[in-house]
Amino acid sequence: MLLPLEDLFNDVIAKSMRGLGLSDDALAGLSCASTEDIANAKAGKVDDYVLRKIAPHLQLEGLSLVAMAHGEWRPLPVNVSGLEQFNTTYHDMTVNAYLVWDTETKNAVAFDTGADASPMINFIQKKGLNLSLIFLTHTHGDHIQDLAKLSADGAVTTFVHEKEPCPGAKTFKLSDTEAWESGGLRIEARSTWGHSKGGITYVVSGLKHPLAIVGDAIFASSMGGGMVSYADALATNRKEIFTLPDNTVICPGHGPMTTVGEEKAHNPFYPEFQ
Incomplete structure (x- = not known):
């Protein structure tokens, strides 16, 4: 779709x-x-x-x-083995959640829950995957709506930045925990706050292409509203996302997936790259 x-x-x-x-x-x-x-x-x-x-x-x-x-651009379709996007309806919009897994070990890691985690849970069961960890990009309601179901009421450990604690999740500080290793995957946390107080981009390595699960920091040809700080939203995106390799797949909280290279060429908010 x-x-x-x-x-x-x-x-x-x-x-x-x-x-x-x-x-x-x-x-x-x-x-x-x-x-x-x-x-x-x-x-x-x-x-x-x-x-x-x-x-x-x-x-x-x-x-x-x-x-x-004029509707003259949209990102090229993204197809990376070990990455699946789930798009569910939340009130009058849709929201994305992501599953990343190592194809050899079958170890899987989830990012956000979306409005309904059932499609992700069904996918995990169908593929015979083992969900080991859940990471939250931020705690706006559309992104954590189904955390209890996805985590099996806390059986799967969930992490969130300390500035946005929520029930059912362990908090972390970037100064203490900057990366996790899980079944062939490496997950690095980067601060991309501004849309929310503790917004995190998770950079995942271990697949064919590096991934950046960005929450609402960046969208294809746009960005999240700077609800906390517009200036810091722009600055942290520049520092933590646009410095990644151009082939890094950007997995946003809303809309289609894109890449760092495509956003450099087409995102109006970042004219210095064009």
Whole structure:
């Protein structure tokens, strides 16, 4: 199933304006676009000239924003042996969870639960896998909704960053626990906070391609809203995700999987790579 992009171009505009604290009037003053033009863009009207005018003042890459507005790009399909994405419905949206396993040892590790862990549990049973650990990228409700079921009421150890404790999970500090080894897999934790207080990206090695399970830090051609700190969301993504090899598969909390290389080339929030 091809998942749609999580955000539209006008979502990107709105996230940037909120993060930078810019009103329609303020952006109009900076860009010389009219407030009506800006309101129309936020409402989804595609005007290439307006988008190119406002993009620099939103610290966005104009050509990528225009391409997004015209639906001209989506990431190539990702198919990595030992990686499965599960997409479940949560209220009026969908949310992703991931299972990663070593094909020789059959050891599996889960990342988030999504709204319903049943598809993941059924997959584990069908493939004869052993779920050894669960990691939480952050504790927003859509990502941990079914933790009790997935962990069998705590029988499977779950980890979460100490800034976002939740029932049923052990907390960790990055200074104390930066990596886990589990049945042929290595899982490294990196701080990508800003969308949430303790947002974590887990970098997984042991498969054909390195993986970055990023939660809501990055989406294909977008990013999570900087609900705690927009500036730190941008900065930690740059430091911890965009420094990974270009072939690293990005596994986001919403929307399709992508790669570091594709986001460097197409994500409007990171113009320095384009």
